[in-house]
Amino acid sequence: MTRSQAEKAADIEEAFSLFDNWEDRYQVLIDLGKMLPPMNASDKCDSNRVSGCQSNVWMVATLQDSPTGPVVVFSADSDASITRGLVSILWQVFSGQPVSDILEFDIDEFLDRLGLMSHLSMNRRNGLFSMVLRVKALAASAGVGA
Amino acid sequence: MSDVKHAHNLAYDVELIRADFPLLHTSVHGKPLVYLDNANTTQKPRKVIDALMEYYTTYNSNIHRASYSIAERSTHEFEQGRAKVKGFLNARGVEEIIFVRNATEGINLVAQSYGRTNVGEGDEIIISAMEHHANIVPWQMLCEEKGAVLKVIPVNDDGELLMEEYEKMLSERTKLVGIVHMSNALGTVNPVEEIIRLAHAHGVPVLVDGAQSAYHKVIDVQKMDCDFFVFSGHKLYGPTGIGVLYGKRELLEQMPPWMGGGDMIASVTFEKTIYNELPNKFEAGTPHIAGSIGLGAAIDYLNGVGMDRIAAYEHELMEYGKQVLTAVPGLRMIGTAKEKASVFSFVIKDIHALDLGTLLDTQGIAIRTGQHCAHPVMKRFGVEATGRASLACYNTKEEIDALARGLVRVSEILG
Numbered sequence: 185m186t187r188s189q190a191e192k193a194a195d196i197e198e199a200f201s202l203f204d205n206w207e208d209r210y211q212v213l214i215d216l217g218k219m220l221p222p223m224n225a226s227d228k229c230d231s232n233r234v235s236g237c238q239s240n241v242w243m244v245a246t247l248q249d250s251p252t253g254p255v256v257v258f259s260a261d262s263d264a265s266i267t268r269g270l271v272s273i274l275w276q277v278f279s280g281q282p283v284s285d286i287l288e289f290d291i292d293e294f295l296d297r298l299g300l301m302s303h304l305s306m307n308r309r310n311g312l313f314s315m316v317l318r319v320k321a322l323a324a325s326a327g328v329g330a
Numbered sequence: 331m332s333d334v335k336h337a338h339n340l341a342y343d344v345e346l347i348r349a350d351f352p353l354l355h356t357s358v359h360g361k362p363l364v365y366l367d368n369a370n371t372t373q374k375p376r377k378v379i380d381a382l383m384e385y386y387t388t389y390n391s392n393i394h395r396a397s398y399s400i401a402e403r404s405t406h407e408f409e410q411g412r413a414k415v416k417g418f419l420n421a422r423g424v425e426e427i428i429f430v431r432n433a434t435e436g437i438n439l440v441a442q443s444y445g446r447t448n449v450g451e452g453d454e455i456i457i458s459a460m461e462h463h464a465n466i467v468p469w470q471m472l473c474e475e476k477g478a479v480l481k482v483i484p485v486n487d488d489g490e491l492l493m494e495e496y497e498k499m500l501s502e503r504t505k506l507v508g509i510v511h512m513s514n515a516l517g518t519v520n521p522v523e524e525i526i527r528l529a530h531a532h533g534v535p536v537l538v539d540g541a542q543s544a545y546h547k548v549i550d551v552q553k554m555d556c557d558f559f560v561f562s563g564h565k566l567y568g569p570t571g572i573g574v575l576y577g578k579r580e581l582l583e584q585m586p587p588w589m590g591g592g593d594m595i596a597s598v599t600f601e602k603t604i605y606n607e608l609p610n611k612f613e614a615g616t617p618h619i620a621g622s623i624g625l626g627a628a629i630d631y632l633n634g635v636g637m638d639r640i641a642a643y644e645h646e647l648m649e650y651g652k653q654v655l656t657a658v659p660g661l662r663m664i665g666t667a668k669e670k671a672s673v674f675s676f677v678i679k680d681i682h683a684l685d686l687g688t689l690l691d692t693q694g695i696a697i698r699t700g701q702h703c704a705h706p707v708m709k710r711f712g713v714e715a716t717g718r719a720s721l722a723c724y725n726t727k728e729e730i731d732a733l734a735r736g737l738v739r740v741s742e743i744l745g
Contacts, residue, residue: 206359206692211743238684238700238715263714264682265744266689 213269220272223261239264254326283323361694369720381627411622414629420550425608428575433541434464436560436575441468451477458483460513489516489665511543515704516665517673568628572621589614672721683715
C-alpha cells in the first residue's frame with residue numbers, strides 16, 4: 185500500500201532528526217536524491233527546465249485520476265546532488281498525492297522543521313520555488329473542477 | 331598602527347596582516363572561516379572600517395557647497411581620497427580620476443560618452459573572449475544602437491589571448507579596444523602594454539578593465555599608457571559602491587557628460603547649461619563621500635604594506651596552490667596561462683559546482699561557484715560552471731591546504 189503524505193513526511197523528518205551538523209544533513213539529502221526514480225533523459229530538455237540560477241531542475245508533471253480522486257504525478261531531476269535531494273523530498277511529499285493534501289502542505293514550514301530552511305529555502309534561485317508553484321497550480325486546477 | 335610595522339618588516343608577516351582584518355576571525359559552522367572568494371570581494375582592514383565610522387560619527391556632511399567646518403573637512407577628505415587614487419594609479423592629475431559606483435559603471439560611462447560620440451555604423455570595437463559581462467554588454471548595447479560590430483579576440487586552451495589574431499583585427503574601422511587586465515574566471519594576466527602599443531599604432535584608444543588586477547599588482551597608468559582604466563573599490567579592500575574611472579585628460583575633456591545634475595555644472599539657465607571642469611563634469615549629484623574616504627584608507631593601508639610585497643607574496647601563494655591543488659584527485663584546472671595571478675578555477679570529476687560550494691561551506695571554506703559573470707569563457711572551455719578559489723594579501727598556505735583537504739572530503743561525500 186502506498187504511504188500517505190503525512191507518513192512520508194514523518195519518515196523524512198526522522199532521517200534528519202538524527203543529525204545536527206550540516207555535513208551530515210547534506211549527506212542525508214544526497215542519499216535522498218539517490219532514491220529519486222530516474223527521469224527519462226529525453227524529458228530533460230529546455231522546455232521542461234525550471235528556471236534556476238546555480239543548478240538545473242527539470243520536471244514533467246501531470247494531473248491524473250485515481251480511485252480516491254485526482255492526484256498530481258511528476259518526475260523530476262537536477263544536475264546537482266544536493267538540489268536532487270530537495271527534488272526528492274518534493275517528489276515524496278507531493279507526487280501521487282491527493283490534490284487536497286498538496287494544497288494544504290506547507291513546504292516552507294516543513295523544511296524549517298528539517299532544519300534546512302536557513303540554507304535551502306524554496307527560493308527563486310534554485311528553481312525549486314517554481315517547481316512547487318507548478319505542482320500547487322496543477323493541484324489547484326483540479327480543485328476548481330471538483 | 332600595524333600597517334606601519336609591516337613596512338619595516340623585511341619578511342612578509344601574514345599573521346600581522348590578518349590581525350588587521352576583523353572578519354577573518356569569524357567562524358562558520360563552528361570552523362574558522364577560510365575566505366577564498368576574494369575575486370568577488372575582499373575583506374576590509376580595520377583602518378577602512380574606522381575611517382567610515384569616523385566620517386559618519388564626526389564629520390558627515392555634503393561636499394563642495396557648504397561653508398562650515400565639518401563640510402570643509404568632508405570635502406577635503408573626499409578629495410584626498412581622489413588624490414590617493416591618483417597616486418595609487420600614478421595618474422598625471424586628480425582631474426583624471428572620476429568616481430563611479432564600480433568598474434562596471436566606469437565602462438558604461440566610457441561606452442555611453444566616448445563610445446556614442448566616436449563610434450558609428452560599421453565601426454568596430456575589439457574585446458576578448460575572456461571578458462567579464464561588464465566588459466561585453468555595454469559594448470554590445472553601443473554596437474546595437476550604432477550598427478557597429480563587436481570583434482572578439484580568441485583564447486587558446488591555456489586561457490591566453492591569441493595575439494596574432496588580435497593584430498589582424500585592428501583596422502581603420504577599429505574605434506576602441508576594451509581588454510581585461512586580469513581574468514576573473516581564469517586568472518590570466520594579459521599583456522596589456524603590448525595590446526595598447528599595437529592599438530595606438532592604429533590610433534585606437536584602449537580601455538583596461540582592472541577590476542581584478544588593481545589589488546594584486548602595482549598599477550602605473552602612465553607606463554601602461556592605457557587611455558582608460560577602471561576598478562572597483564570593494565575588491566581593493568575598500569567599501570562597496572565606490573569605483574574609479576581613470577581617463578587621459580585630453581580624452582575626458584573631449585567627452586560629453588553622461589549624466590546631468592548637480593555638481594557637474596558651472597552654471598544653469600533654461601536656455602543653456604555650462605558644464606563643470608574635470609572631474610566634476612562626470613560626477614552628477616552627491617557622490618559616495620564615505621566611499622572615497624574608505625577607499626583612500628584602503629590605499630593608505632596597501633601603501634603601508636607595499637603593493638610590490640603583496641604581489642610577491644601572492645605569487646608565492648599561487649605557486650604553492652598550483653602544486654597542492656593539481657594533486658587533488660580528479661581536479662582539472664581551467665586557465666593555465668603562463669602569466670597568471672591569484673585565481674584557481676577548477677572542476678572536479680563530474681561534481682556540480684553548487685554541491686562543491688555548499689559542501690565546502692560546511693567546512694568553513696568560502697569559494698565562488700558558478701559561471702563568474704563570464705558565460706562565454708565557460709563555453710570556450712566546455713564547462714557548465716567552475717569552482718573558483720581566489721587569493722588576497724591575507725591568505726595563507728594553511729588555508730590552501732584546508733581547501734585541498736576540503737575538496738578531497740567533498741569527493742568522498744559525493745562518491
